[in-house]
Amino acid sequence: MKTLKELQNEIVPSDRKIFEECAKNFDNVAKPVGGLGRLEELTEKIAAASGSAKIDIGRKCVLVFCADNGVAEQGVTQSPSEVTTAVAGLMVKGVSSVCVMAKCCGADILPVDIGMKMTCPGIRDLRLGAGTGDISEGPAMTYETAVRGIETGADLVREMKEKGYRLIATGENGMGNTTTSSAMTAVMLGLSASDVTGRGAGLSVKALAHKKNIVEQAIRVNAPYAADPLDILAKLGGFDIAAMTGVFLGGAAFHIPVVMDGLISSVSALTAVRMCPDVRDYIIPSHISAEPAARMICSELGVRPVLHADMHLGEGTGAAALFPLLDMAAAILKNAATYDDL
Numbered sequence: 048m049k050t051l052k053e054l055q056n057e058i059v060p061s062d063r064k065i066f067e068e069c070a071k072n073f074d075n076v077a078k079p080v081g082g083l084g085r086l087e088e089l090t091e092k093i094a095a096a097s098g099s100a101k102i103d104i105g106r107k108c109v110l111v112f113c114a115d116n117g118v119a120e121q122g123v124t125q126s127p128s129e130v131t132t133a134v135a136g137l138m139v140k141g142v143s144s145v146c147v148m149a150k151c152c153g154a155d156i157l158p159v160d161i162g163m164k165m166t167c168p169g170i171r172d173l174r175l176g177a178g179t180g181d182i183s184e185g186p187a188m189t190y191e192t193a194v195r196g197i198e199t200g201a202d203l204v205r206e207m208k209e210k211g212y213r214l215i216a217t218g219e220n221g222m223g224n225t226t227t228s229s230a231m232t233a234v235m236l237g238l239s240a241s242d243v244t245g246r247g248a249g250l251s252v253k254a255l256a257h258k259k260n261i262v263e264q265a266i267r268v269n270a271p272y273a274a275d276p277l278d279i280l281a282k283l284g285g286f287d288i289a290a291m292t293g294v295f296l297g298g299a300a301f302h303i304p305v306v307m308d309g310l311i312s313s314v315s316a317l318t319a320v321r322m323c324p325d326v327r328d329y330i331i332p333s334h335i336s337a338e339p340a341a342r343m344i345c346s347e348l349g350v351r352p353v354l355h356a357d358m359h360l361g362e363g364t365g366a367a368a369l370f371p372l373l374d375m376a377a378a379i380l381k382n383a384a385t386y387d388d389l
Contacts, residue, residue, distance in 0.1 A: 048198055048199075048201075048202040049198065049201060049202070049205075049300070050198060051194050051197055051198055051201075051296075054197075054198075054201050054293075054296050054297065054300045055296070055322065055323050057300040058296070058299040058300050058323050058325050058326060059325060060325045060328050061092070061095040061096045061302075061325075061328035061329060062095050062098055063095065065094050065095045065098065065099065065100050066091045066092065066094065066095035068094075068100040069090065069091040069094040069095070069100045069102065069380070070087070070091050072100060072380060073087045073090070073091070073380060075385045075386050075387065076379060076380065076383050076384070076385055076386075077383065077384045077385055077386055077388065077389055078379075078383070083376055083379065084353075085351060085353045086353065086372055086373070086375075086376040087376065089331055089332075089353070089373060089376070090102060090373065090376045090377055090380060092304065092328070092331060093214070093304045093331065093373070093377075095328065096298075096302060096303070096304040096328060096329045097213065097302060097303070097304060098302055101381075102377050102380060102381070103213065103377070103381075104213055104214050104373060104374060104377050105211070105212075105213040105214075106155070106210075106211050106212045106213055106214075107152070107153070107154040107155070107212065107213070107214045107215075107216070107370055108154055108155040108156065108157055108207060108212050108214075108215055108216070109145055109149055109154060109155070109156050109157070109215075109216040109217070109218045109362075109363040109366060109367055110157050110159060110200075110203055110207070110215060110216070110217060110218065110291075110294060110363075111138060111145060111156060111157065111158045111159065111218035111219060111220055111362055111363055112159050112161045112200075112217075112218070112219050112220070112221075112286070112287040112290045112291060113131060113132075113134070113135040113138075113158060113159065113160050113161060113162075113163050113167070113170070113219070113220040113221060113287070114131070114160075114161045114162040114163060114175075114178070114179070114219070114220075114221040114224070114285055114286035114287040114290075115128045115131050115162065115163050115164040115177075115178035115179070115221055115222060115223070116178065116179050116182075116187070116221060116222065116223035116224055116226065116227055116285045117178055117179050117180045117181035117182065117184075117187070117223075118179075118181050118182045118183055118223045118226050118227065118261065118265065119222040119223030119226075120181060121181065121183050121257075121261050122254070122257060123223055123226045123247075123250075123254075123257065123258040123261050124222045124223050124225075124226070124247060124250075125247075125250065125254075126222050127222065128163075128164045128165075128178065128222050129165070130222055131163050131164070131220055131221050131222050132163055132164070132165045132166075132167050134220050134362075135158055135160065135163065135167040135170055135220060136167050136168075136169075138156060138158035138170070138220070138362075139158060139167060139168070139169040139170050141156070143362060144360055144362055144364050145218055145362035145363045145364045145367055148364055148367040148368065149367050149370075151371075152367065152370040152371045152374065154216075154367060154370055155212075156363075157171060157203075157207075158170050158171065158220070159171045159173050159203070159290070160172050160173065160174055161173055161174065161175055161196065161199070161286045161287055161289075161290045162174050162175045162176050162177065162178060162179065162285075162286035162287075163177070163178065163221070164177050164178045165177075173199050173203075173290075175188070175192055175195060175196050175199070175286045175289070176188070176192065176286065178286075179227075179284075179285055179286060182226075182227060182230060182265040182268075182269065182282070182283050183261050183264045183265045183268065184268065185268065185269070186269055186281055186282040186283075187227065187281065187282060187283060187284055187285060188281055188284075188286070188289070189281060190277065190278070190281045192281070192286075192289075193277055193280045193281040193284070193289050194277070195289075196286055196289025196290050196292075196293065197289055197290070197292050197293035197296065198293060199289075199290055199293060200289070200290035200291060200292065200293025200294040200296075200297060201293040201294065201296050201297030201300065202293075202297070203290075203293075203294065203297070204293075204294055204297030204298055204300075204301050204303055204305075205297060205301055207303070208301050208303050212303070213303070213304075214303070214304055214306065214331075214370075214373070215294065215298060215303055215304075215305050215306070216305070216306035216308065216333070216363050216366035216367060216369075216370070217291045217294050217295070217305060217306065217307060217308050217312040217315065217363060217366060218308055218312070218361070218362045218363020218364070218366065218367075219287040219288075219291065219308075219311045219312065219361060219362070219363070220287075220361060220362055221285060221287050223285075224285050224287055224288070224311050224361075225244075225245065225247035225310055225311070225338060226244075226247070226258060226261060226262060226265075227283060227284050227285045227288065228284075228285075228288065228310050228311045228314040228338075228340065229243045229244040229245070229258075229262050229310075229338075229340055230262045230265045230266055230283040231279050231280065231283050231284055231288070231314050231318070232314055232317075232340040232343065232344060233262065233266060234266060234271050234273050234279050234283065235273070235276065235279060235314075235317060235318075235321065235347075236343055236344070236347060237273065238343070239263075240259045240260075240262035240263040240266065241259050242339070242343075243262075243339060243340040243343065244258055244259045244262050244339075244340070245310075245337065245338040245339050245340065245359075246338075247338070247359070265283055266283070269282035269283060271283055276318045276321040276322050277322070279318070280292065280318055284314075284318075285311075287311060287315075288311060288314055288315050288318065291311070291312055291315035291316075292315045292316075292318045292319045292322075293319075294315070295307075295315060295316050295318075295319035295320075295326050295329070295330065296319045296322065296323060296326060298326075298329045298330075299319075299323065299325060299326040299328070299329040302329075303329070304329050304330075304331050305329055305330060305331065306331045306332075306333050306366040306369060306370075307330050307331065307332050307333060307350070307352075307366065308333060308334070308336075308361075308363045308364070308365045308366040309334065309336035309338065309341055309358065309359065309361065309365050310336045310338040310340055310341040310344075310359075311361070312363070312366070313336070313340075313341050313344040313345060313348070314340070314344060316330050316344070316348060317344050317347060317348060320348060327348060327349070327350075330348065330350060331369070331373075332345060332348075332350040332351065332352040332353075333352055333353075333354055333365045333366045333368065333369040334352050334353075334354035334355070334356060334358055334365035334366075334368065334369070335352045335354065335355050335357075336358060336359055336365065337357045337358065337359040338359060353369070353372070354368055354369060356368075
């Protein structure tokens, strides 16, 4: 396992020449120039990140990090922590929403217990603890645990690359993680809790107001240093966010493009970019989440997701929904007639 410092030292910008070569190849396909719109741009970005203009997406997977958050005890979510373990069990059986979607497009799912309160038989065990601390009362985790979570996520990217995967998507499962994500977003973007906090899985107006108060309280109690993304993560984040931050850093270090899902995934991507700006070259945006903070983060990252479906399911479902479109764009680049053929 590479240390966080080693990962950061290995990250370089993606290959711009390959990006331009891939774009030139698209222009030679017998279609209107730029006819596939942003799908061309995403495909070119994958080529540049992977290091070859002869794009071959090949094997795809979704890494789903399951974790519980202590702040869930404050009534900021509709479901108790037991639901996290129940959904993890469905993933192990291959019948959760993201599993069903992934099967449709030939992708694999790897659910990971990165820190649930209760264990789940059959799941990959990389636990950082039995849930985080309650951020409304104190820090979510220690600085050292946050670093360990990042390194764990990055090491999974290395493992997936060695197994032949060429595209990795990020997913999560955990009660209360839109609260931790909202708190981190507020600090990183310098916004109020009211600006960034949404309904999550469907809170009532009254419950949403309470959630916003809890986010404000968490920021006030922990007083994170806005210029230090690791401090923000340790004080306000979750084990899932730590691991996904590592996935984005690992994607850049090992030259594997990483598909960003919704709010929790985008917070992780922003954390990784704040730690190492060149990570931005390796992020493939998928969809615009219904959560308000997700749109703000996409704007901050300068990425434009192509799917606008008001999804807020989690698990990596938005990222999985992008897979078939990427496969089709890559197939056109590889197999469609060219102007030379004409």
